[in-house]
Amino acid sequence: MRIIADRMKNVPKSFIREILKVTESSHVISFAGGLPNPETFPIKELEKACVGVLENDGKKALQYAATEGYYKLREFISARYREKQGLEIPPESILITTGSQQALDLIGKVLINRGDRVLMEEPGYLGAIQAFSVFEPHFKSVRLNDDGVDIPALKKACAGGVKLFYCVPNFHNPSGITYSDNVRREASKILSQKNVITIEDNPYGELRFMGENIPPMRKYNDASILLGSFSKVAAPGLRLGWISAPPEIMDALNTAKQAADLHTNSFSQRVLYRYLTENSIDAHIESIKKIYKIQRDAMVGAMGRYFPAEVLFTKPEGGMFVWVTLPKKLDTMRLFNAVIKKDVAFVPGKPFYANGGGDNTLRLNYSACPPDVIEEGIKRIGETIKELLA
Numbered sequence: 347m348r349i350i351a352d353r354m355k356n357v358p359k360s361f362i363r364e365i366l367k368v369t370e371s372s373h374v375i376s377f378a379g380g381l382p383n384p385e386t387f388p389i390k391e392l393e394k395a396c397v398g399v400l401e402n403d404g405k406k407a408l409q410y411a412a413t414e415g416y417y418k419l420r421e422f423i424s425a426r427y428r429e430k431q432g433l434e435i436p437p438e439s440i441l442i443t444t445g446s447q448q449a450l451d452l453i454g455k456v457l458i459n460r461g462d463r464v465l466m467e468e469p470g471y472l473g474a475i476q477a478f479s480v481f482e483p484h485f486k487s488v489r490l491n492d493d494g495v496d497i498p499a500l501k502k503a504c505a506g507g508v509k510l511f512y513c514v515p516n517f518h519n520p521s522g523i524t525y526s527d528n529v530r531r532e533a534s535k536i537l538s539q540k541n542v543i544t545i546e547d548n549p550y551g552e553l554r555f556m557g558e559n560i561p562p563m564r565k566y567n568d569a570s571i572l573l574g575s576f577s578k579v580a581a582p583g584l585r586l587g588w589i590s591a592p593p594e595i596m597d598a599l600n601t602a603k604q605a606a607d608l609h610t611n612s613f614s615q616r617v618l619y620r621y622l623t624e625n626s627i628d629a630h631i632e633s634i635k636k637i638y639k640i641q642r643d644a645m646v647g648a649m650g651r652y653f654p655a656e657v658l659f660t661k662p663e664g665g666m667f668v669w670v671t672l673p674k675k676l677d678t679m680r681l682f683n684a685v686i687k688k689d690v691a692f693v694p695g696k697p698f699y700a701n702g703g704g705d706n707t708l709r710l711n712y713s714a715c716p717p718d719v720i721e722e723g724i725k726r727i728g729e730t731i732k733e734l735l736a
Contacts, residue, residue: 357479358697360472375723378691380519380666383641387581387636388621395620395661403616408413411612413604415442415588419619423588430552431562434544435572439590442610446549446575451476452606453545453571453589456598457510458483464510465503467495469669469707471519472546474512483509485700489577490518490662493665494525497532502591504540511542515563516551517665520698520709524663527560532564543595545572549578551586552631554597554664556638571595576618579631584614637713638666644717645710645724653730654735668711669695672706676734681708684734688726 399407414420421435427433441447450473458481460466466475467716468487468543474486486508488499495513504511513533515525525533537544546563564570575587591599603609649659658671672678685692693708712720 353684356482358476358477364626371712372545374686374689374691375554375715375716375719375726376691377712377720377723378693379714381632382578382666383403383713384581384632384639386637388625388630391621391625392581392617395617395624397569398620398624399613399616405573406617407613408491409612411609411615413441413600413609414438415426415440415610415616416612416619419622420588422619422622423522431545431565432563433564435590439593441589441596442615442695443587443589443603444607444610445577445585446547446573447473447477449573449587449589450474450547451480452512452599452602454478454481455606456595457543462509463507465500465508465542466700467513467518468700469520469695469704470512470700472512472697474547475698475700476600478512479663486670487699487701489603490521490523492523494523495533496531498652500533501536504536508540508543510734511703512539512545512547513563514547514550516548517553517559517662517667518552519665520667520693520695521669522660522662522665522667524557524560525670530560530563532605534563534570538567538569538676545573546570547573549573549575550665551664553635553638555635555642556663568592571733579627579634580618580621585616585695586610586614586618589639610695635664638664640717641715642668642721648721648724649728652725653731654728656735657731666711668710668712670708670710672731674706674736675703676731678708679705681730681734685730686728688730690726 380422417437420440423440424435424437425436454477460482463486464478464483464485465486465488468489486503488503489496515530517524544563544567564572569592571591575731576584589599642662646661656673657717660669662668693709695704695709698704
C-alpha cells in the first residue's frame with residue numbers, strides 16, 4: 347500500500363527552496379531567492395502598530411475571525427484598486443489569504459480537475475507550477491516575448507481547449523518583462539472569446555521605477571481572477587495576500603479557505619491595517635523603488651561589462667528579476683555547479699518550464715544584495731561563463 351497519495355508523485359520540489367539551503371552561509375553571494383531587501387522592512391512602524399493593536403483591539407485581534415478577512419483591510423485594498431488602477435472591486439469581492447501562494451493553492455482546489463488543461467507562460471512562475479501540479483492538470487505552455495505573451499502562440503494554444511491561463515504581466519517572475527498595453531488587450535480578447543479563466547498575479551506591480559504604468563488585464567476582462575500581495579511592499583513574514591474573483595468562484599474559494607485554515611492570521615491583518623493607516627504606504631514604496639533601481643542598474647551594468655556579447659539578458663523596468671539566456675551549447679546547471687564553487691548562487695531556468703526546456707537560461711535576483719556585492723557576484727559569473735565557453 348502506498349503511503350503517499352498518487353497526486354504527489356509529479357509535484358516538483360521548489361528548486362529555489364533547495365538552493366537556499368546551499369546559500370545559508372554568509373560568504374555566499376546569492377542571486378537565487380526572490381527576497382525583498384530586508385533594509386526596506388518598516389520594523390519600527392510595525393512594532394508601534396503591534397503595540398497599538400494589542401492595547402486597543404487585543405481581545406478581537408487574538409480571537410477567531412471571519413474567513414474572508416479583516417473587513418477594514420479589504421476596504422483599504424478596494425480603495426487602492428480604485429485609486430491606483432481605476433478598478434471597482436468591492437471589499438466583498440476580496441478574500442485575504444496566507445500570502446498569494448495560498449491563493450494559488452485555493453485556485454487549484456476550486457478550479458482544476460485532473461487532466462484539465464492549464465496554460466502557463468514559458469518561462470513561468472515556479473510557485474504556480476508547483477501549486478497547480480498537486481491537482482494533476484495537463485500543462486500547456488506559451489512563450490513570452492519582450493513585450494509579453496506571444497499572441498499567435500496564445501491563440502493557437504487556446505484553440506485546443508484551455509481552462510485556465512496563469513500570468514504575471516508586471517515585472518514577470520522569472521523573466522522581468524512587462525506586458526505591453528496592446529498585448530494585454532489582445533490577450534484578454536482571445537481569452538475572453540475562448541472562455542479561458544485568466545489568473546492575473548500582480549505581486550510586483552507597485553515596484554515600477556522606470557517607464558509608465560500600464561492598466562491591468564482586468565480592465566479588459568471583468569471575468570478574470572486577480573491576485574495581490576503585501577509581501578513585496580511591506581514584509582513577506584506577515585504572509586498576507588489576497589484574491590478577487592467573480593462571485594461564483596469567490597463563493598467556492600471561501601469554502602476552500604474555511605477547509606484549509608479557517609482564516610488568515612487575524613493579528614497580522616490588524617497590525618498591517620494599523621500600519622497602513624498610520625503611515626504613508628506610497629512614501630514607503632517610493633523608498634523601496636529608489637533602492638531597487640540602484641540595485642537593478644548595478645546588475646544590468648555589471649552584466650554589460652562582464653558577460654560575453656553572446657549572452658542575452660532582460661532589462662526590467664521594475665520588480666526584482668533579470669532573466670539570462672546563454673548560448674545553447676552551455677548548460678546552466680554546469681554553470682551553476684562551477685559558480686557555486688566561487689561562492690555565487692542563482693536559479694537555473696529549467697524549473698520554470700512546465701513542459702521541459704530552458705537548459706541554457708537562468709534567473710538572477712537583484713533586490714537582496716547591495717551594489718558592490720552585485721558587482722562582484724556578476725563578475726564571478728561572467729568569468730565562469732567565459733571559462734566554460736572557452
